[in-house]
Amino acid sequence: MGSLELSPAHFRRLADRVSTLAEEWLEGLDSRPIAPSINGAASEAMFSEGLPEQGLGDAALDALRPFMEGSRAGNARFLAYVFGSGEPVGVLGDYVASVVNQNVTAWRSAPTVVSLERSVIRSLASAVGCEGFTGSFAGGGSSANLMALAMARESLAPANEDGAPSGVVYASAEVHMSIPKAVALLGLGRKNLRLIPTDAQWRMRPDALARAIAEDKAAGLRPLAVVATAGTVNTGAVDPLTAVAALAREHGLWMHVDGAYGALAAMAFPERFEGLGLADSLSMDAHKWLYQPADCGVLLFRDAKAARRAFSFTGDYARALNADPVEGFAFFDESMELSRRARALKVWLSVRFHGLAAFREAIRRDVRNAERLEALVRETAGLELRSPATLSAVCFRYTGGLPDAGLDDFNTRLLARINRRGRVYLSNATLEGRFFLRACFVNHRTTPEDVATVVHEVLAAAEELRAS
Known part of the structure; x- marks a missing residue:
């Protein structure tokens, strides 16, 4: 049975091979078709043999090149997802x-x-206008949002009379799917x-929020939290944070801001995120608008005691003996993660750097x-703008004199053809029940x-x- 250990020299040889592959990938990134030519059956066949009983040694790395060739190229024209x-x-x-x-627990x-993570968290909080907030890194916006609402609850x-969790959560109709x-x-x-x-403009209406809270209170329900969005995934809309915060304070609600897409843009456009620092908690994704490799989510919060109230339940084997x-300090007292x-x-x-x-x-x-894409769509015959560049997402569709009844079907098929061509890669958004093409710019190469x-x-x- 072979040893799992490698000599430092052997590791260096393998690392050099991987570095060469990485260099080739980055060098050719802009010229690669974004949509790889591989289909589902071929990708499944590539790994159909499963894991070997006996190791392949250095030859194991031979499969990396075809693996990379079958991967999507996130080059300058990949504008589909956030x-x-x-x-x-x-x-x-x-x-x-x-x-x-290291296990950063x-x-x-x-x-x-x-210590490094705590310092980076403080710096990021300050950079987006949330001076004094603390928090931690997480897998992404979904886990950060989950933890924030757990803190709110x-x-x-924490529970109603029969021990079951209770409380009503409010969010925009444009809220990210992680909140439900x-x-x-x-x-x-x-x-x-x-x-x-x-x-x-696809922003939560404070008047409708106030009415919903009042109706729930009148029905004997317990309003718990409001989730404002700083950059909706469809259009990049930023909810009126100051007005939402005022309602949250008036009614004793926790205010969480889902800023996974947009909040880091407060570093560059603070005026578009007025009221961000009024939140009780805030999610951000550094693997979005700090361009970092996934995964790299962030949860910030105003009061660390609220995080410990939700997550500090330590077995004796992990109990800190140092005052x-x-x-x-332990992140596991302020986060749902243990291994980190x-x-x-x-x-x-x-x-x-x-x-x-x-x-x-x-x-x-x-x-x-x-904003350039918005202007080009406005001036190009046959294209129709639906959502302007509120942040960095633009929604539009091809009309080209086609009857309105057929536009959804045509643009659905059009999106598939655009992406198959491989030169650009877009996504879609459904707005008021209609299908639109969507380009979202969170790409430092574009x-x-x-x-x-x-x-x-x-x-x-x-x-x-x-x-055709």
Whole structure:
């Protein structure tokens, strides 16, 4: 039976092979078709042999090249999902995190990484206008949102008289799907989620929120929390945070802001996020608008005691025996995670290398690119704008003189053809029941020339579709 150990020299040879593959991938990224040519059957066949009983040694790495060739190329024209572009220095941070392999659960388990994460959290909180907040890194916005609502429940309404969890949660009709999931996972039940109507700019209406709260109180229910969104996934809308915060304070609700997509843009556009610092908790994704490799979510909160109230339940084997405020600190007392990767390391290294100013400018470029696309759509015959560049998402569709009744079907087929062509990659949004193409700019590689390519590809694909 072979040993699992490698000599440092052998490890270096393998690492050099992987580094060469990474260099080739990055060098050719912009010229690769975004949609790989592989289909579902071929990808399943690639791994059909399963895991070997006897090791392959160095030959195991031979499969990496076809694996990478079958992967989607997140180049400058990948504009589909709100997903970061994998800034390369952050990739190196992930590499080092794997080498040192620390469990970032408590200071005694990972001293330098715990202190590093706490420092990065403080800096990010300050950068988005939430000075004094603390928190931790998480897998992503979904887990951060779940933890935030768990904190709200345990702080304000841990259980009703029969011991069952209680409380009503309010959110915009444009809220991310992670919020209904969180409400279900917490045992509140989706029947206790109120989706509040939005205005013409897709923002939560404070008047409708106030009315819903009043109706629930009159019915004897317990309003618990309101989730405001700082960057809805469809259109990038930012809810009126100050007005929502005022209602939350008036009625004793926890205010959570789902800022997984947009909140980090407050570094560059603080005026668009007025009231962000009034939240009790805030989720952000550094693997979105800090361009970091996944996964790299963030949960910030105003009061660490609320986090400990929700999550501090420590078995004796993990109990801290050190009263020192640093050496006795444990993330597992403030988070649902016990085993935790060193997610903060890549952010720390990436920002140290480039500086916060470079990230602010990259975010501004993304927003300017969205505004360019909006302008091009407005001036191009055959295209119709539905949602302008409120943040960095633009929703539009091809009309081209087609009858209104057939536009949804045509644009659905058009999106598939655009993405199959492989030069740009878009997603879709359903707004007021209609189907629209959607481009979202959270990509540090995208240029104005790439924006022009979007319109060219939409028109070219539409011409192909109409001729077929």
